[in-house]
Amino acid sequence: MSTRWCWLPPITADGATQMKIDQQLFQAHCTGEQPPTLRFYTWHPVALSLGYHQKHYPHHWSELSWQGRKLDIVRRPTGGRAVLHQGDLTYMVVMSGERKQRQEIYREICEFLRLGWAKLGISLNYGQTGRGYIHNPSCFGTATAADLVTPEGYKLIGSAQLRRGSCVLQHGSMRLSPDALLFEQVFGASEGVGDYPIPYGVEEVITVLREAAQEWFRGDWFTQELS
Template sequence: MMGVPWRYLPLLSASGSLQMALDAWLVAEHRAGRMPALLRFYQFSPPALSLGYHQRAWPTPAVAIDCVRRPTGGRAVLHQGDLCYSLITSWIGQSRPAVYRQLCQFLIQGFAVLGCPLSFGTETAAGREANCFSLSTPADLVDSAGQKRIGSAQRWFGTTVLQQGSIPLQPDPDLWQAAWGRPLPDVSPLPPQDQVIEALVAAGRTLWGDPLWPHPLTEEEWAQFSQAQSLSGLPPSPAPAELGRPVDWHCCTDLPV
Protein backbone atom coordinates (compact mmCIF):
# COMPACT_ATOMS: atom_id res chain seq x y z
CA MET A 1 0.00 0.00 0.00
CA MET A 2 2.81 2.41 0.83
CA GLY A 3 3.89 4.36 -2.24
CA VAL A 4 0.82 3.51 -4.33
CA PRO A 5 -0.88 6.70 -5.61
CA TRP A 6 -4.32 7.36 -4.15
CA ARG A 7 -7.20 9.67 -4.95
CA TYR A 8 -9.44 11.08 -2.25
CA LEU A 9 -12.99 12.03 -3.23
CA PRO A 10 -14.53 14.35 -0.60
CA LEU A 11 -17.95 13.80 0.96
CA LEU A 12 -20.79 13.32 -1.52
CA SER A 13 -24.47 13.36 -0.56
CA ALA A 14 -26.70 11.70 -3.17
CA SER A 15 -29.28 8.95 -3.66
CA GLY A 16 -28.40 5.38 -2.86
CA SER A 17 -28.80 4.27 -6.46
CA LEU A 18 -26.33 6.91 -7.64
CA GLN A 19 -23.84 6.08 -4.88
CA MET A 20 -23.82 2.37 -5.70
CA ALA A 21 -23.64 2.95 -9.45
CA LEU A 22 -20.79 5.39 -8.87
CA ASP A 23 -18.77 2.79 -6.96
CA ALA A 24 -19.33 0.26 -9.75
CA TRP A 25 -18.12 2.81 -12.31
CA LEU A 26 -15.09 3.75 -10.21
CA VAL A 27 -14.14 0.07 -9.99
CA ALA A 28 -14.35 -0.21 -13.78
CA GLU A 29 -12.23 2.93 -14.20
CA HIS A 30 -9.62 1.58 -11.78
CA ARG A 31 -9.46 -1.78 -13.55
CA ALA A 32 -8.99 0.03 -16.86
CA GLY A 33 -6.05 1.99 -15.45
CA ARG A 34 -7.85 5.35 -15.57
CA MET A 35 -8.29 5.75 -11.80
CA PRO A 36 -5.70 5.22 -9.04
CA ALA A 37 -6.50 3.58 -5.72
CA LEU A 38 -9.36 5.53 -4.20
CA LEU A 39 -10.91 6.57 -0.89
CA ARG A 40 -14.24 8.32 -0.75
CA PHE A 41 -16.84 9.27 1.84
CA TYR A 42 -20.55 9.63 1.14
CA GLN A 43 -24.07 9.77 2.55
CA PHE A 44 -27.41 8.50 1.28
CA SER A 45 -29.91 11.27 0.58
CA PRO A 46 -32.73 10.44 0.97
CA PRO A 47 -32.23 7.68 3.57
CA ALA A 48 -32.19 4.18 2.13
CA LEU A 49 -31.94 0.52 2.96
CA SER A 50 -29.06 -1.15 1.12
CA LEU A 51 -28.94 -4.89 0.50
CA GLY A 52 -25.92 -7.12 0.06
CA TYR A 53 -25.10 -8.27 -3.46
CA HIS A 54 -26.24 -11.85 -2.75
CA GLN A 55 -28.97 -11.08 -0.23
CA ARG A 56 -32.18 -12.86 -1.17
CA ALA A 57 -34.53 -11.79 1.62
CA TRP A 58 -34.89 -8.66 3.68
CA PRO A 59 -37.24 -6.99 6.15
CA THR A 60 -40.35 -5.01 5.29
CA PRO A 61 -39.81 -1.52 6.74
CA ALA A 62 -42.82 0.05 8.45
CA VAL A 63 -42.11 3.29 6.58
CA ALA A 64 -41.58 4.12 2.92
CA ILE A 65 -37.84 4.11 2.21
CA ASP A 66 -35.61 3.67 -0.83
CA CYS A 67 -34.13 0.20 -1.26
CA VAL A 68 -30.95 -0.30 -3.28
CA ARG A 69 -28.50 -3.13 -3.81
CA ARG A 70 -24.82 -2.84 -3.02
CA PRO A 71 -22.11 -4.30 -5.26
CA THR A 72 -20.57 -5.82 -2.11
CA GLY A 73 -21.77 -8.61 0.17
CA GLY A 74 -23.24 -8.50 3.65
CA ARG A 75 -26.68 -7.96 5.08
CA ALA A 76 -29.10 -5.05 4.97
CA VAL A 77 -27.90 -1.66 6.22
CA LEU A 78 -30.06 1.35 7.09
CA HIS A 79 -28.38 4.47 5.77
CA GLN A 80 -29.55 7.47 7.76
CA GLY A 81 -27.29 9.47 10.03
CA ASP A 82 -24.33 7.33 9.01
CA LEU A 83 -21.06 8.08 7.25
CA CYS A 84 -20.18 5.67 4.45
CA TYR A 85 -16.79 5.00 2.95
CA SER A 86 -15.49 3.12 -0.07
CA LEU A 87 -11.99 1.91 -0.82
CA ILE A 88 -10.91 0.71 -4.27
CA THR A 89 -7.45 -0.69 -4.89
CA SER A 90 -5.63 -3.63 -6.47
CA TRP A 91 -3.83 -6.30 -4.51
CA ILE A 92 -1.73 -9.35 -5.33
CA GLY A 93 -0.04 -11.87 -3.08
CA GLN A 94 -2.18 -11.95 0.09
CA SER A 95 -5.32 -13.80 1.06
CA ARG A 96 -8.55 -11.85 0.84
CA PRO A 97 -9.20 -11.94 4.60
CA ALA A 98 -5.66 -10.60 5.15
CA VAL A 99 -6.27 -7.78 2.68
CA TYR A 100 -9.55 -6.98 4.40
CA ARG A 101 -7.92 -6.71 7.80
CA GLN A 102 -5.13 -4.57 6.39
CA LEU A 103 -7.52 -2.17 4.67
CA CYS A 104 -9.44 -1.80 7.94
CA GLN A 105 -6.34 -0.49 9.68
CA PHE A 106 -7.09 3.08 8.63
CA LEU A 107 -10.41 2.77 10.48
CA ILE A 108 -8.78 1.31 13.58
CA GLN A 109 -6.02 3.90 13.63
CA GLY A 110 -8.37 6.81 12.95
CA PHE A 111 -10.81 5.85 15.68
CA ALA A 112 -7.98 5.29 18.15
CA VAL A 113 -7.03 8.95 17.66
CA LEU A 114 -10.67 9.86 18.33
CA GLY A 115 -10.54 8.02 21.66
CA CYS A 116 -12.65 5.07 20.50
CA PRO A 117 -10.42 1.99 20.21
CA LEU A 118 -11.83 -0.64 17.88
CA SER A 119 -11.18 -4.33 17.32
CA PHE A 120 -12.63 -7.05 15.11
CA GLY A 121 -15.82 -8.77 16.30
CA THR A 122 -16.13 -12.42 17.22
CA GLU A 123 -19.77 -13.44 16.59
CA THR A 124 -20.79 -15.98 13.98
CA ALA A 125 -22.69 -14.65 10.97
CA ALA A 126 -24.95 -17.70 10.70
CA GLY A 127 -28.66 -17.29 11.22
CA ARG A 128 -31.70 -15.53 9.84
CA GLU A 129 -30.94 -11.98 10.94
CA ALA A 130 -31.18 -9.50 8.05
CA ASN A 131 -29.81 -6.42 9.83
CA CYS A 132 -26.06 -6.02 9.36
CA PHE A 133 -25.75 -4.09 12.64
CA SER A 134 -27.42 -6.81 14.73
CA LEU A 135 -24.23 -8.91 14.57
CA SER A 136 -20.54 -8.21 15.12
CA THR A 137 -18.68 -10.80 13.05
CA PRO A 138 -14.90 -11.00 12.55
CA ALA A 139 -15.49 -8.67 9.58
CA ASP A 140 -16.88 -5.91 11.82
CA LEU A 141 -15.24 -3.39 14.11
CA VAL A 142 -16.51 -3.14 17.68
CA ASP A 143 -15.69 -0.83 20.57
CA SER A 144 -14.33 -1.79 23.99
CA ALA A 145 -17.88 -2.61 25.16
CA GLY A 146 -18.39 -5.02 22.26
CA GLN A 147 -20.81 -2.71 20.42
CA LYS A 148 -20.56 -2.76 16.65
CA ARG A 149 -19.39 0.61 15.32
CA ILE A 150 -18.43 -0.08 11.70
CA GLY A 151 -19.82 -2.65 9.30
CA SER A 152 -17.87 -3.33 6.11
CA ALA A 153 -17.93 -5.75 3.19
CA GLN A 154 -15.87 -6.46 0.11
CA ARG A 155 -16.23 -7.66 -3.42
CA TRP A 156 -13.33 -8.68 -5.62
CA PHE A 157 -13.10 -8.10 -9.37
CA GLY A 158 -10.01 -10.08 -10.37
CA THR A 159 -7.18 -8.43 -8.42
CA THR A 160 -9.23 -5.29 -7.73
CA VAL A 161 -11.11 -4.98 -4.46
CA LEU A 162 -14.02 -2.73 -3.54
CA GLN A 163 -14.57 -2.34 0.19
CA GLN A 164 -17.63 -0.45 1.42
CA GLY A 165 -18.52 0.41 4.99
CA SER A 166 -21.05 2.23 7.16
CA ILE A 167 -20.33 4.19 10.36
CA PRO A 168 -23.52 5.11 12.27
CA LEU A 169 -23.06 8.58 13.76
CA GLN A 170 -26.52 10.02 14.43
CA PRO A 171 -29.15 7.41 13.56
CA ASP A 172 -32.77 8.37 14.08
CA PRO A 173 -34.33 6.12 16.77
CA ASP A 174 -37.81 6.23 15.22
CA LEU A 175 -36.60 5.29 11.74
CA TRP A 176 -34.44 2.51 13.19
CA GLN A 177 -37.46 1.12 15.06
CA ALA A 178 -39.59 1.31 11.92
CA ALA A 179 -36.95 -0.40 9.79
CA TRP A 180 -35.93 -3.19 12.15
CA GLY A 181 -38.84 -3.53 14.57
CA ARG A 182 -36.56 -3.05 17.56
CA PRO A 183 -35.07 -0.13 19.50
CA LEU A 184 -31.85 1.56 18.47
CA PRO A 185 -28.93 0.08 20.48
CA ASP A 186 -27.78 2.29 23.33
CA VAL A 187 -24.17 3.17 22.52
CA SER A 188 -21.95 6.09 23.47
CA PRO A 189 -21.96 8.92 20.91
CA LEU A 190 -19.17 9.28 18.39
CA PRO A 191 -17.47 12.58 17.48
CA PRO A 192 -19.01 14.82 14.79
CA GLN A 193 -18.75 13.71 11.19
CA ASP A 194 -16.11 16.27 10.21
CA GLN A 195 -13.82 15.05 12.99
CA VAL A 196 -14.30 11.43 11.96
CA ILE A 197 -13.45 12.19 8.33
CA GLU A 198 -10.41 14.23 9.36
CA ALA A 199 -9.10 11.42 11.58
CA LEU A 200 -9.64 8.74 8.93
CA VAL A 201 -7.98 10.77 6.18
CA ALA A 202 -5.02 11.43 8.49
CA ALA A 203 -4.75 7.70 9.19
CA GLY A 204 -4.82 6.98 5.46
CA ARG A 205 -2.02 9.47 4.86
CA THR A 206 0.13 7.72 7.45
CA LEU A 207 -0.60 4.16 6.33
CA TRP A 208 -0.58 4.69 2.57
CA GLY A 209 2.10 7.35 2.21
CA ASP A 210 -0.10 9.62 0.10
CA PRO A 211 -1.13 13.22 0.95
CA LEU A 212 -4.77 12.43 0.09
CA TRP A 213 -5.61 15.94 -1.03
CA PRO A 214 -9.32 16.31 -1.87
CA HIS A 215 -9.78 15.65 -5.59
CA PRO A 216 -13.48 15.58 -6.52
CA LEU A 217 -14.68 14.20 -9.82
CA THR A 218 -14.39 16.63 -12.71
CA GLU A 219 -17.28 17.66 -14.94
CA GLU A 220 -15.83 15.44 -17.65
CA GLU A 221 -15.72 12.45 -15.29
CA TRP A 222 -19.31 13.05 -14.21
CA ALA A 223 -20.31 13.09 -17.88
CA GLN A 224 -18.47 9.81 -18.46
CA PHE A 225 -20.18 8.29 -15.43
CA SER A 226 -23.59 9.42 -16.66
CA GLN A 227 -22.98 7.73 -20.00
CA ALA A 228 -21.92 4.48 -18.35
CA GLN A 229 -24.46 4.41 -15.52
CA SER A 230 -26.86 2.11 -17.34
CA LEU A 231 -24.00 -0.37 -17.79
CA SER A 232 -22.91 -0.38 -14.15
CA GLY A 233 -23.38 -4.15 -13.79
CA LEU A 234 -25.36 -3.91 -10.55
CA PRO A 235 -28.31 -6.22 -9.98
CA PRO A 236 -31.58 -4.26 -10.22
CA SER A 237 -32.84 -2.71 -7.00
CA PRO A 238 -35.73 -4.72 -5.56
CA ALA A 239 -39.20 -3.63 -6.55
CA PRO A 240 -41.50 -2.51 -3.70
CA ALA A 241 -43.62 -5.64 -4.15
CA GLU A 242 -40.58 -7.82 -3.45
CA LEU A 243 -39.85 -6.37 -0.01
CA GLY A 244 -40.23 -8.95 2.72
CA ARG A 245 -40.91 -11.80 0.33
CA PRO A 246 -41.11 -15.16 2.16
CA VAL A 247 -38.02 -17.00 0.92
CA ASP A 248 -35.23 -18.72 2.78
CA TRP A 249 -32.42 -16.54 4.07
CA HIS A 250 -29.25 -16.68 2.02
CA CYS A 251 -26.19 -17.00 4.24
CA CYS A 252 -24.73 -13.54 3.65
CA THR A 253 -21.79 -12.64 5.83
CA ASP A 254 -19.77 -9.46 5.93
CA LEU A 255 -16.62 -11.50 5.50
CA PRO A 256 -14.79 -10.95 2.23
CA VAL A 257 -15.61 -13.53 -0.40
Protein backbone atom coordinates in the same frame (compact mmCIF):
# COMPACT_ATOMS: atom_id res chain seq x y z
CA MET B 1 8.18 4.30 -6.24
CA SER B 2 5.28 5.36 -3.99
CA THR B 3 1.70 4.47 -4.87
CA ARG B 4 -0.46 7.30 -6.16
CA TRP B 5 -3.69 7.57 -4.14
CA CYS B 6 -6.81 9.54 -5.05
CA TRP B 7 -9.01 11.40 -2.57
CA LEU B 8 -12.56 12.27 -3.62
CA PRO B 9 -14.22 15.06 -1.56
CA PRO B 10 -17.39 13.93 0.23
CA ILE B 11 -20.78 14.29 -1.42
CA THR B 12 -24.42 13.72 -0.40
CA ALA B 13 -26.63 11.92 -2.92
CA ASP B 14 -29.32 9.26 -3.18
CA GLY B 15 -28.30 5.66 -2.63
CA ALA B 16 -28.55 4.57 -6.26
CA THR B 17 -26.15 7.33 -7.27
CA GLN B 18 -23.69 6.50 -4.51
CA MET B 19 -23.64 2.82 -5.48
CA LYS B 20 -23.18 3.69 -9.15
CA ILE B 21 -20.20 5.90 -8.30
CA ASP B 22 -18.62 3.12 -6.24
CA GLN B 23 -19.12 0.60 -9.05
CA GLN B 24 -17.72 2.94 -11.70
CA LEU B 25 -14.64 3.72 -9.60
CA PHE B 26 -14.10 0.01 -9.06
CA GLN B 27 -14.48 -0.83 -12.75
CA ALA B 28 -12.12 2.00 -13.73
CA HIS B 29 -9.58 0.77 -11.18
CA CYS B 30 -9.78 -2.77 -12.53
CA THR B 31 -8.95 -1.50 -16.03
CA GLY B 32 -6.10 0.67 -14.78
CA GLU B 33 -7.89 3.98 -15.41
CA GLN B 34 -8.37 4.88 -11.72
CA PRO B 35 -5.69 4.77 -9.02
CA PRO B 36 -6.40 3.47 -5.50
CA THR B 37 -9.15 5.75 -4.18
CA LEU B 38 -10.73 6.80 -0.90
CA ARG B 39 -14.01 8.63 -0.48
CA PHE B 40 -16.63 9.32 2.19
CA TYR B 41 -20.30 10.08 1.61
CA THR B 42 -23.74 10.38 3.17
CA TRP B 43 -27.13 9.26 1.85
CA HIS B 44 -30.11 11.47 1.06
CA PRO B 45 -32.86 10.52 1.22
CA VAL B 46 -32.61 7.92 3.98
CA ALA B 47 -32.23 4.45 2.51
CA LEU B 48 -31.85 0.75 3.18
CA SER B 49 -29.08 -0.96 1.25
CA LEU B 50 -29.26 -4.70 0.66
CA GLY B 51 -26.27 -6.99 0.24
CA TYR B 52 -25.76 -8.30 -3.28
CA HIS B 53 -26.87 -11.83 -2.33
CA GLN B 54 -29.66 -10.76 0.04
CA LYS B 55 -32.64 -11.94 -2.00
CA HIS B 56 -35.45 -11.53 0.53
CA TYR B 57 -36.41 -8.82 3.00
CA PRO B 58 -39.49 -8.04 5.13
CA HIS B 59 -42.44 -6.68 3.18
CA HIS B 60 -42.98 -3.79 5.61
CA TRP B 61 -39.63 -2.27 4.59
CA SER B 62 -41.29 -1.09 1.37
CA GLU B 63 -43.84 0.89 3.41
CA LEU B 64 -41.48 2.63 5.84
CA SER B 65 -40.96 6.38 5.75
CA TRP B 66 -38.72 8.93 7.44
CA GLN B 67 -39.63 12.59 7.85
CA GLY B 68 -42.47 12.28 5.34
CA ARG B 69 -40.56 10.41 2.63
CA LYS B 70 -40.47 6.69 1.89
CA LEU B 71 -37.21 4.93 2.51
CA ASP B 72 -35.28 4.07 -0.62
CA ILE B 73 -34.26 0.42 -1.01
CA VAL B 74 -30.99 0.03 -2.91
CA ARG B 75 -28.88 -3.03 -3.70
CA ARG B 76 -25.16 -2.84 -3.06
CA PRO B 77 -22.56 -4.44 -5.34
CA THR B 78 -20.99 -5.94 -2.20
CA GLY B 79 -22.15 -8.73 0.09
CA GLY B 80 -23.40 -8.66 3.67
CA ARG B 81 -26.79 -7.87 5.13
CA ALA B 82 -29.07 -4.82 5.10
CA VAL B 83 -27.83 -1.45 6.33
CA LEU B 84 -29.98 1.51 7.36
CA HIS B 85 -28.35 4.67 6.06
CA GLN B 86 -29.61 7.34 8.44
CA GLY B 87 -27.27 9.22 10.74
CA ASP B 88 -24.32 7.30 9.34
CA LEU B 89 -21.19 8.03 7.33
CA THR B 90 -20.05 5.67 4.56
CA TYR B 91 -16.44 5.13 3.56
CA MET B 92 -15.24 3.53 0.31
CA VAL B 93 -11.83 2.24 -0.75
CA VAL B 94 -10.83 0.74 -4.09
CA MET B 95 -7.35 -0.73 -4.29
CA SER B 96 -5.45 -3.75 -5.54
CA GLY B 97 -2.40 -5.77 -4.69
CA GLU B 98 -1.47 -9.35 -4.02
CA ARG B 99 -4.16 -12.03 -4.17
CA LYS B 100 -4.57 -12.23 -0.41
CA GLN B 101 -7.32 -13.98 1.54
CA ARG B 102 -10.51 -11.96 1.96
CA GLN B 103 -9.95 -11.52 5.71
CA GLU B 104 -6.42 -10.24 5.15
CA ILE B 105 -7.75 -7.57 2.80
CA TYR B 106 -10.46 -6.54 5.26
CA ARG B 107 -7.85 -6.01 7.94
CA GLU B 108 -5.42 -4.28 5.63
CA ILE B 109 -8.08 -1.70 4.79
CA CYS B 110 -9.80 -1.47 8.18
CA GLU B 111 -6.59 -0.59 9.97
CA PHE B 112 -6.85 3.01 8.79
CA LEU B 113 -10.30 3.15 10.43
CA ARG B 114 -8.94 1.76 13.69
CA LEU B 115 -6.08 4.23 13.58
CA GLY B 116 -8.38 7.18 12.93
CA TRP B 117 -10.95 6.30 15.58
CA ALA B 118 -8.15 5.74 18.09
CA LYS B 119 -7.10 9.35 17.44
CA LEU B 120 -10.71 10.28 18.31
CA GLY B 121 -10.39 8.37 21.56
CA ILE B 122 -12.44 5.31 20.58
CA SER B 123 -10.70 1.93 20.52
CA LEU B 124 -12.05 -0.58 17.98
CA ASN B 125 -11.47 -4.31 17.59
CA TYR B 126 -12.67 -6.91 15.10
CA GLY B 127 -15.91 -8.82 15.69
CA GLN B 128 -16.11 -12.52 16.43
CA THR B 129 -19.37 -13.81 14.91
CA GLY B 130 -19.18 -16.85 12.64
CA ARG B 131 -21.30 -17.63 9.59
CA GLY B 132 -24.57 -17.49 11.56
CA TYR B 133 -24.77 -13.80 10.65
CA ILE B 134 -26.41 -14.74 7.34
CA HIS B 135 -29.67 -15.51 9.17
CA ASN B 136 -29.88 -11.97 10.57
CA PRO B 137 -31.40 -9.43 8.13
CA SER B 138 -29.48 -6.55 9.73
CA CYS B 139 -25.80 -5.92 9.12
CA PHE B 140 -25.55 -4.40 12.59
CA GLY B 141 -27.33 -7.31 14.27
CA THR B 142 -24.06 -9.27 14.38
CA ALA B 143 -20.35 -8.44 14.21
CA THR B 144 -18.17 -10.60 12.01
CA ALA B 145 -14.38 -10.54 11.80
CA ALA B 146 -14.78 -7.93 9.03
CA ASP B 147 -16.53 -5.47 11.39
CA LEU B 148 -15.26 -3.11 14.06
CA VAL B 149 -16.68 -3.00 17.58
CA THR B 150 -15.96 -1.00 20.73
CA PRO B 151 -14.57 -2.71 23.87
CA GLU B 152 -18.17 -2.71 25.17
CA GLY B 153 -19.26 -4.76 22.16
CA TYR B 154 -21.07 -1.98 20.28
CA LYS B 155 -20.69 -2.42 16.52
CA LEU B 156 -19.64 0.96 15.18
CA ILE B 157 -18.59 -0.01 11.64
CA GLY B 158 -19.90 -2.69 9.30
CA SER B 159 -18.01 -3.39 6.06
CA ALA B 160 -18.50 -5.38 2.86
CA GLN B 161 -16.40 -6.26 -0.18
CA LEU B 162 -16.45 -6.92 -3.89
CA ARG B 163 -13.39 -8.56 -5.46
CA ARG B 164 -12.30 -9.10 -9.02
CA GLY B 165 -8.90 -10.74 -9.26
CA SER B 166 -6.59 -8.62 -7.14
CA CYS B 167 -8.89 -5.57 -7.29
CA VAL B 168 -11.05 -4.79 -4.26
CA LEU B 169 -13.97 -2.49 -3.57
CA GLN B 170 -14.63 -2.20 0.15
CA HIS B 171 -17.15 0.12 1.69
CA GLY B 172 -18.82 0.35 5.05
CA SER B 173 -21.18 2.28 7.29
CA MET B 174 -20.18 4.11 10.49
CA ARG B 175 -23.05 4.75 12.90
CA LEU B 176 -22.59 8.33 14.09
CA SER B 177 -26.07 9.54 15.09
CA PRO B 178 -28.67 6.89 14.15
CA ASP B 179 -32.29 7.20 15.26
CA ALA B 180 -33.13 4.31 17.61
CA LEU B 181 -36.88 4.41 16.85
CA LEU B 182 -36.38 4.18 13.08
CA PHE B 183 -33.81 1.42 13.53
CA GLU B 184 -36.31 -0.54 15.64
CA GLN B 185 -39.09 0.00 13.08
CA VAL B 186 -36.86 -1.51 10.41
CA PHE B 187 -35.22 -4.38 12.25
CA GLY B 188 -37.49 -4.98 15.25
CA ALA B 189 -34.76 -4.11 17.77
CA SER B 190 -32.61 -1.06 18.40
CA GLU B 191 -29.35 -3.10 18.48
CA GLY B 192 -27.95 -0.72 21.09
CA VAL B 193 -28.55 2.41 18.99
CA GLY B 194 -28.41 5.41 21.30
CA ASP B 195 -26.40 3.53 23.93
CA TYR B 196 -23.08 4.68 22.49
CA PRO B 197 -23.30 8.35 21.47
CA ILE B 198 -20.53 9.58 19.17
CA PRO B 199 -19.44 13.10 20.23
CA TYR B 200 -18.14 14.10 16.80
CA GLY B 201 -19.73 15.55 13.70
CA VAL B 202 -19.36 14.18 10.17
CA GLU B 203 -16.78 16.74 9.04
CA GLU B 204 -14.54 16.16 12.05
CA VAL B 205 -14.66 12.39 11.58
CA ILE B 206 -13.84 12.69 7.87
CA THR B 207 -10.87 14.96 8.55
CA VAL B 208 -9.35 12.59 11.11
CA LEU B 209 -9.99 9.45 9.04
CA ARG B 210 -8.57 11.03 5.91
CA GLU B 211 -5.36 11.87 7.78
CA ALA B 212 -5.26 8.33 9.19
CA ALA B 213 -5.63 6.89 5.66
CA GLN B 214 -2.75 9.00 4.38
CA GLU B 215 -0.64 7.79 7.31
CA TRP B 216 -1.61 4.13 6.92
CA PHE B 217 -1.56 3.70 3.14
CA ARG B 218 1.24 6.25 2.64
CA GLY B 219 1.71 7.03 -1.05
CA ASP B 220 1.37 10.21 -3.04
CA TRP B 221 -2.13 11.65 -2.52
CA PHE B 222 -4.04 13.99 -4.82
CA THR B 223 -7.61 15.34 -4.90
CA GLN B 224 -9.98 14.50 -7.74
CA GLU B 225 -13.40 16.10 -8.14
CA LEU B 226 -16.30 13.94 -9.30
CA SER B 227 -17.56 14.88 -12.75
